[in-house]
Amino acid sequence: MLIDRADLKKQKKYxxxxxxxxxxxxxxxxxxxxxxxxxxxxxLRAQKQxxxxxxxxxxxxxxxxxxxxxxxxxxxxxxxxxxxxxxATLDRIDSxxxxxxxxxxxxxxRANTMxxxxxxxxxxxxxQ
Numbered sequence: 510m511l512i513d514r515a516d517l518k519k520q521k522k523y524x525x526x527x528x529x530x531x532x533x534x535x536x537x538x539x540x541x542x543x544x545x546x547x548x549x550x551x552x553l554r555a556q557k558q559x560x561x562x563x564x565x566x567x568x569x570x571x572x573x574x575x576x577x578x579x580x581x582x583x584x585x586x587x588x589x590x591x592x593x594x595x596x597a598t599l600d601r602i603d604s605x606x607x608x609x610x611x612x613x614x615x616x617x618x619r620a621n622t623m624x625x626x627x628x629x630x631x632x633x634x635x636x637q
Contacts, residue, residue, distance in 0.1 A: 568613075
């Protein structure tokens with residue numbers, strides 16, 4: 510089915526008049542789906558490793574922050590996690606415990622990959 514010119518003009522006019530709302534909606538949607546992905550992939554990792562998983566989507570959303578607590582870089586919600594060093598990732602504070610309330614936080618992908626076997630104080634020292 511072809512779009513008729515009148516409809517196309519209406520769409521362009523609507524877009525031009527509502528660009529701010531459209532951008533805000535897309536940003537919210539991208540962030541919401543990012544939280545869903547963080548939770549879903551964490552759940553898969555927990556199942557694979559046989560560790561507890563008790564984090565709800567609402568709990569993940571409450572963890573949102575603007576900057577990585579370890580590297581102080583602005584966090585990005587959305588985008589390719591592995592190629593974007595400041596992308597938000599869900600991390601276990603104590604790797605010996607599961608994804609349980611009080612043991613998860615959101616940090617940057619770079620901090621998460623650097624963390625490896627280092628503890629929190631080693632990373633904070635490194636960042637300074």
